[in-house]
Amino acid sequence: MKKTIALLTGxxxxxxxxxxxxxxxxxxxxxxxxxxxxxxxxNDKGWFYEPADSVKIEIDKNDFSILLEGRxxxxxxxxxxxxxxxxxxxKLQGYFDMLNIPYTTCDALTSSITxxxxxxxxxxxxxxxxxTAKSVQIFKNGNYDINKIRKxxxxxxxxxxxxxxxSIGMSKVKHADELENALEKAFNEDSQVLIEEFVSGREFSIxxxxxxxxxxxxxxxxxxxxxxxxxxxxxxTPGATHEITPGEMSDEEYSRVHQIIKDVYTKxxxxxxxxxxxxxxxxxxxxxxxxxNTIPGQTATSFIPQQVAAMGTTLKAFYTDLMKExxx
Numbered sequence: 001m002k003k004t005i006a007l008l009t010g011x012x013x014x015x016x017x018x019x020x021x022x023x024x025x026x027x028x029x030x031x032x033x034x035x036x037x038x039x040x041x042x043n044d045k046g047w048f049y050e051p052a053d054s055v056k057i058e059i060d061k062n063d064f065s066i067l068l069e070g071r072x073x074x075x076x077x078x079x080x081x082x083x084x085x086x087x088x089x090x091k092l093q094g095y096f097d098m099l100n101i102p103y104t105t106c107d108a109l110t111s112s113i114t115x116x117x118x119x120x121x122x123x124x125x126x127x128x129x130x131x132t133a134k135s136v137q138i139f140k141n142g143n144y145d146i147n148k149i150r151k152x153x154x155x156x157x158x159x160x161x162x163x164x165x166x167s168i169g170m171s172k173v174k175h176a177d178e179l180e181n182a183l184e185k186a187f188n189e190d191s192q193v194l195i196e197e198f199v200s201g202r203e204f205s206i207x208x209x210x211x212x213x214x215x216x217x218x219x220x221x222x223x224x225x226x227x228x229x230x231x232x233x234x235x236x237t238p239g240a241t242h243e244i245t246p247g248e249m250s251d252e253e254y255s256r257v258h259q260i261i262k263d264v265y266t267k268x269x270x271x272x273x274x275x276x277x278x279x280x281x282x283x284x285x286x287x288x289x290x291x292x293n294t295i296p297g298q299t300a301t302s303f304i305p306q307q308v309a310a311m312g313t314t315l316k317a318f319y320t321d322l323m324k325e326x327x328x
Contacts, residue, residue: 003076003327005035006064008092010042013084014168014189022298023081025305029315030079035323038066038073042082064099077327078103079319080295088295089115089163104326105272106294114268114292115163117194124289127263129256131286135196137162140187149195150176156198159183161190172198199288201279204247205303206257207296208265209273211325215262218307222247245306253280260287268292272326275303 007030009023010016023039030037040049040059047059049066057066065074078096080087080103088105090112096103105111114120118137125132134153138144159182160170169189171182179195186193203225207218224242249257261276275296279288296304308318 002034002036003323004073005030005037005323005327006075006078007037007039007081008042008078008087009039009081011082011084011087012042012044015084016043016082018297018299019081019083019087021300022083022302025298025300025302025315026079026081026319029319030323031316031320034320037079038075042086064096064101075101077101077323079323079327080105081298083293083295083297085115088293102327104322106268106270106274110269110271111294114294116192117160117162117291118192120268120292121289124264124267127260127267129287130260130264131281131288133197133199133288135194137192137194138183140191140193146179146183150179153195153197158194158196158198159186160194160196161186162192162194163190199279199281200283201281201288202247203277203279203290204249204257205275205277206261207273207275207304207307208261208270209322209325210265210271211321215265217258217261218304219246219310220249220257221245221303221306243303243306245303245310249280253285257287264289264292270294273304273322 007023007027009019011019027037027039038049040047047061048056049059050056057068059066063074065072078101080092082088082092086092088111090108093103093105093108093111097108106114113123118135121132121135124130136149136153155176156172156174158170158172159179161168169186171185173179173182183193203223204220205223206220209216222244264276265274273296275293277290279290281288296302298304305315308315
């Protein structure tokens with residue numbers, strides 16, 4: 001018997017544009033023999049289902065249902081495709097937990113913690129063979145000392161909103177006098193900011209998902225960008241970045257990276273598909289953790305679809321496995 005699934009898209013941050021594109025890819029590749037899919041838009045104006053005739057139907061938030069032609073439709077599970085808040089930060093996960101509706105992502109606690117780059121680094125610190133760049137975490141109205149930060153950290157460094165995504169509000173600071181402007185830009189996006197020393201290395205991004213009690217690591221993608229760093233434009237403008245999937249690593253690097261990824265996935269108590277970004281430092285080959293995305297992009301130019309293809313699997317089969325594992 002078919003399951004009735006809500007595909008949740010939109011969101012309340014600048015990432016909603018990416019979310020809509022991700023949901024389009026997912027909708028095109030869900031097996032309609034197994035699932036009836038209703039695309040639900042969530043934004044500042046409300047939560048609603050918009051059928052082909054464009055009459056918006058509001059979601060009843062009491063039980064997350066819709067009334068369609070006099071028939072009440074409830075959902076067996078939710079495919080969350082919202083990047084940023086409230087899809088990736090634990091808010092929706094907590095709501096669905098209270099309604100006892102399964103969903104495709106990490107749980108509420110893991111989602112909320114991993115949205116905070118500084119807290120995530122503190123948790124993964126100590127995993128064998130994993131390194132993290134030296135950093136300072138500051139708060140908008142906190143008592144931080146810019147001169148001390150300039151003294152403590154080695155230039156260049158990245159300034160990024162602690163809970164942001166898609167590199168929105170992020171800057172690379174090469175000169176100490178650029179720090180204040182970079183902080184202002186980051187604080188426009190978030191009340192916490194992470195200032196992190198630059199690691200000179202090859203940049204990679206790799207997906208991992210849980211299946212039948214195991215952590216499956218996808219082929220990695222090496223990211224070579226023409227831009228100063230892998231910013232929003234580089235991420236979402238076709239041709240701005242050269243992406244190699246699978247990325248080239250030695251057998252030793254491949255084996256070491258896979259074990260680190262599995263350890264990160266396990267230590268953060270992840271479920272569903274996540275994506276971990278990392279550097280392999282030029283001089284040492286050390287693995288430097290950048291961040292984890294618990295709802296990675298699924299757009300036509302995103303890494304996960306590339307990596308699924310490189311693994312020799314179709315997106316349809318991949319999404320079916322993901323939903324069977326997380327939604328039951």
